[in-house]
Amino acid sequence: MRELDGISSMAELRAEIDALDARLVAGLAARARLIDRAIALKPAEGLPARIDARVEDVVAKVRARAMAEGLEADLVETLWRQIIDWSIKREEAVLGKGEGA
Template sequence: MRPENCQTMPELRAAIDALDRELVAKLAQRAGYIDRAITLKTAQGLPARIDDRVEEVVANVRRHAQDLGYDAALAEQLWRVIIDWSITREETVLGAKAD
């Protein structure tokens, strides 16, 4: 349902809750790709943090946000938190594998 089609607060809240479930599902799916990156990086001897890739991801997110009329600075902030979490997860697992 589009936001402008919501006629009551309960209806609006239900739509937001449904969207939140979808967002969490997408974040969980993204985490699965991070887990796969750990395996691939281990096999290729790559570090968890690859600064050029971090900045490429951020630039992509900013561009997508702008294309959608969304606040690019906010999107960048959110993604930097997601990226930092992802790198920390990779470093934790990669460090454990090195032991």
């Protein structure tokens, strides 16, 4: 990402935002592929789709990262809980619903 002082027009700013949005979508697609790999690995380890302790660990890590970046942790938690819920539903579609470990 360019230094903000180097952006001198709204057109340049919008181009930077569009580029960042593309990277965010690519990151979410990469996360979805990792979830698909989890679907393949969890049965062999006897793991359910939802593991409550893991959910809370992921949320704690992203909240800490948000705070370190000066971003509102509550917003990040809300977004991540939606991403996590979507991911678990993706897993449950294949693995079925199991008890949260």
